[in-house]
Amino acid sequence: MAYEVLARKWRPKTFDDVVGQGHVTRTLANAIEQDRIAHAYLFIGPRGIGKTTLSRILAMALNCEQGPTTHPCGVCDNCKGIAAGADMDVVELDAASNNKVEDIHGVLDQVQFAPTHSRFKVFILDEVHMLSNAAFNALLKTLEEPPPYVKFIFATTEGDKVLPTIVSRCQRFDLRRISTGDIVRRLRFICNAEGIAVTDDALLAIARGSNGGLRDALSALDQLIAFKGTDLGEADVLAVFGLVSREALEGLAECVLKGDVPGILRTVAALDESGKDMRRLTAELLWHFRNLLVFQQAGAELARQDVTEEQLAVLEAQSALAQPQRIIEISGMLSEMEGRLRAALSVRTLVEMTLIRCARAAKTVSLDEVLRRLTALRDQTIRRLAAAAPKGPAAADAALQRAAPQPPPARPAAPQSLPRPAIAPDDLESEEDEEEALPDCDALCVGEPDQAGEGPAAPTVSAEPLKTSDGQYVDEIINHALRLFGGRVVV
Numbered sequence: 001m002a003y004e005v006l007a008r009k010w011r012p013k014t015f016d017d018v019v020g021q022g023h024v025t026r027t028l029a030n031a032i033e034q035d036r037i038a039h040a041y042l043f044i045g046p047r048g049i050g051k052t053t054l055s056r057i058l059a060m061a062l063n064c065e066q067g068p069t070t071h072p073c074g075v076c077d078n079c080k081g082i083a084a085g086a087d088m089d090v091v092e093l094d095a096a097s098n099n100k101v102e103d104i105h106g107v108l109d110q111v112q113f114a115p116t117h118s119r120f121k122v123f124i125l126d127e128v129h130m131l132s133n134a135a136f137n138a139l140l141k142t143l144e145e146p147p148p149y150v151k152f153i154f155a156t157t158e159g160d161k162v163l164p165t166i167v168s169r170c171q172r173f174d175l176r177r178i179s180t181g182d183i184v185r186r187l188r189f190i191c192n193a194e195g196i197a198v199t200d201d202a203l204l205a206i207a208r209g210s211n212g213g214l215r216d217a218l219s220a221l222d223q224l225i226a227f228k229g230t231d232l233g234e235a236d237v238l239a240v241f242g243l244v245s246r247e248a249l250e251g252l253a254e255c256v257l258k259g260d261v262p263g264i265l266r267t268v269a270a271l272d273e274s275g276k277d278m279r280r281l282t283a284e285l286l287w288h289f290r291n292l293l294v295f296q297q298a299g300a301e302l303a304r305q306d307v308t309e310e311q312l313a314v315l316e317a318q319s320a321l322a323q324p325q326r327i328i329e330i331s332g333m334l335s336e337m338e339g340r341l342r343a344a345l346s347v348r349t350l351v352e353m354t355l356i357r358c359a360r361a362a363k364t365v366s367l368d369e370v371l372r373r374l375t376a377l378r379d380q381t382i383r384r385l386a387a388a389a390p391k392g393p394a395a396a397d398a399a400l401q402r403a404a405p406q407p408p409p410a411r412p413a414a415p416q417s418l419p420r421p422a423i424a425p426d427d428l429e430s431e432e433d434e435e436e437a438l439p440d441c442d443a444l445c446v447g448e449p450d451q452a453g454e455g456p457a458a459p460t461v462s463a464e465p466l467k468t469s470d471g472q473y474v475d476e477i478i479n480h481a482l483r484l485f486g487g488r489v490v491v
Contacts, residue, residue: 007218010190011053013074013083018050018057019186019214020178025054027173029070032061037068038171040143040152042128044159045175048213051155054175055124056082058153059090063118078118089118096127101134108142111150120151128154129161136163143169177212179306180204187217196225201234201246204308208284209241244276244284250314253288256330256355257321259363264355268348278347279338286334293327295319322362330358 012018015025024043031037041058043051060072060079072079081087091110093103107123115121125131131139143152143166154170156162184203191198206224210217220241228236238245248267255263271281295303295315304312322330337354344350 020182024173040170042154042170042172048215055153059122089115090122092124096130099130104135104138122151124153126155129156129158180207183207196230198232205237256358259359272348296324329361
């Protein structure tokens with residue numbers, strides 16, 4: 001008997017076996033139980049997530065000898081014929097190669113005849129977006145009012161290319177990519193049933209490389225078994241598909257969050273020398289920071305949907321290294337770099353420069369953080385002065401007046417000075433002459449001297465006060481800071 005690949009051998013036979021599409025299977029099952037079966041369905045989604053499988057399961061559920069039922073038996077002649085693609089009443093058409101109006105005329109001719117031995121005559125059109133406009137238009141009337149024994153099921157990877165007039169006549173279902181955790185669990189179930197010894201990190205690497213498609217994951221698992229046998233580890237997956245190990249990816253993310261530039265350069269150099277794909281590295285790193293942001297904002301329960309327990313522990317440890325605002329800035333830089341990688345002459349240089357920028361952004365103090373610290377310092381000083389002040393009603397009123405923000409002093413008129421003659425650049429024979437040609441900086445600083453007598457305070461600019469996102473006025477906070485530090489800013 002010919003070998004049957006895992007993707008076909010373990011193709012789901014019932015709605016309960018479908019992975020990661022609960023919002024679709026639940027709706028279809030309820031429609032069958034309530035006898036509210038539509039005449040046309042449209043399944044939209046990326047490759048390898050179950051569009052054709054759902055179409056066949058729905059056809060079996062409608063034509064099973066025990067049906068319509070939500071649990072087709074899979075052993076009757078109708079179920080076997082549909083699963084094998086040999087049932088005369090279930091017509092599967094590849095619209096990519098049968099996209100002309102003449103091909104649709106053949107379908108319309110078959111619509112006129114009742115099913116031979118089944119309950120419904122089902123037409124499954126895969127990649128329906130490939131049909132020409134003439135073929136779509138020829139299908140419109142029949143699709144809107146088909147005979148009661150006819151059901152249409154369309155599947156496509158590009159739903160935006162389907163005519164709106166077709167979509168409006170169907171019940172549309174948008175299938176989503178399968179989460180990494182669901183793929184790992186399904187692969188573990190299949191490996192246990194097939195007697196394949198494989199580590200969790202190897203399954204996670206396969207799931208990461210499948211981009212949310214279970215069929216791609218099963219095809220990769222089949223290839224690995226042919227390459228190594230029934231004993232698989234993470235190193236085997238990385239060697240065959242050129243992926244980056246989970247430890248290396250999480251270590252690189254930790255270097256970025258800690259601002260460890262030498263660690264970033266060493267990691268990128270090691271990955272580049274081992275032949276890893278820098279574009280895939282960028283995509284996986286961006287996905288890691290996305291999961292980190294989800295963990296920080298929504299908690300572990302929501303983040304667990306897309307990661308394993310080992311990854312969740314790493315996210316919990318790294319969430320304390322940077323604020324969510326920093327993670328958003330890093331993600332924005334990585335997204336920008338992902339769009340520039342295709343046109344980059346030196347991919348490694350672009351990756352290194354971007355990750356160094358991300359590391360600097362992770363450790364840079366924002367203006368809001370500085371203002372919050374200044375505000376806390378101001379409040380602490382006011383409380384200390386209030387605690388040291390004499391007690392009593394008069395003393396309390398005086399303390400409140402001192403604590404209240406004072407209006408800026410009026411700026412005196414600038415002293416009149418005789419204009420200096422212009423000096424041509426050729427007349428500057430030395431650096432001393434060049435310094436003499438500059439205006440006197442002390443004459444530009446106008447303000448009250450500080451209490452320590454170390455010079456005039458910073459001038460107050462008469463302008464509309466600036467306000468931060470926390471509701472604090474920048475001018476007021478800076479004036480308090482200058483008074484606290486004697487008119488000097490310590491860096």
